[in-house]
Amino acid sequence: MSFTLHQEERRQFERLLRQQRIDRIADRLAVLEAFLASEGHLGAEGWHRQIKKNGVDLEPSFVAQTLDLLVRFGLAAKSEFEGGAVRYEHQHLGQHHDHLICTACGSIAEFHDAELEVMQERLATQAGFLPLRHQLQIYGLCHKCQSAREPTLPLALVSPGERVRIARVAGGEELNRQLMDLGLVLGAEAEVISSGGGPLVLAVKGSRVALGRGAAHKILVTPLGQQQ
Numbered sequence: 001m002s003f004t005l006h007q008e009e010r011r012q013f014e015r016l017l018r019q020q021r022i023d024r025i026a027d028r029l030a031v032l033e034a035f036l037a038s039e040g041h042l043g044a045e046g047w048h049r050q051i052k053k054n055g056v057d058l059e060p061s062f063v064a065q066t067l068d069l070l071v072r073f074g075l076a077a078k079s080e081f082e083g084g085a086v087r088y089e090h091q092h093l094g095q096h097h098d099h100l101i102c103t104a105c106g107s108i109a110e111f112h113d114a115e116l117e118v119m120q121e122r123l124a125t126q127a128g129f130l131p132l133r134h135q136l137q138i139y140g141l142c143h144k145c146q147s148a149r150e151p152t153l154p155l156a157l158v159s160p161g162e163r164v165r166i167a168r169v170a171g172g173e174e175l176n177r178q179l180m181d182l183g184l185v186l187g188a189e190a191e192v193i194s195s196g197g198g199p200l201v202l203a204v205k206g207s208r209v210a211l212g213r214g215a216a217h218k219i220l221v222t223p224l225g226q227q228q
Helices: 004-017 025-036 044-053 060-072 114-126 143-148 173-182 213-217
Strands: 076-080 086-090 098-104 108-111 137-140 163-169 191-195 201-204 207-211 218-223
Touching: 004 025, 025 044, 025 086, 044 060, 044 086, 060 076, 076 114, 076 191, 108 114, 163 173, 173 213, 207 213
Parallel strands: 098 137
Antiparallel strands: 076 086, 098 108, 163 191, 163 218, 191 201, 201 207
């Protein structure tokens, strides 16, 4: 971001703070300075650490409150991602972007596609709908996380939403019989629906099945559509 734009947004924020008679203006400007110096996607705790690195020690609650003021005044965008994670990022007036979110490492990449924007406008118009704002979030695995994985991995380590093929079962006859009853035979394809907390829930041949985590560690699978 250019120095001129940086200074202009600082002036705007200070003016709004004074108009609204909001206290601790100098401290709030310190939050803004750290925020504008980075184009990151961080939660309130992450921005608090960033501000502290700049030599400014402010209460976490104060930083969170100031971030919400930035959102209120249109200087920041607040997004809630899968799992309840809240992130704040710089809001550029008149600009829009969407997000690619890696479910493995948590990285967030921005993208903008003019054709996609036109299509969304067209669909809204066809439905007689007036769009005011929107946000597209695509969850998956970034290229770095895909490249770091082995060609086969335990089913227990597969992310929700991924499709896999059963490559090998490192278990005895009893486990193989149980898997056969669930349709999880060698070469079978499955989609992981959920994997957090309890057993894995899978979609296999149009049916939903639950699999214990211990058994899921003994099933080696090949992710389908993995980038090279």
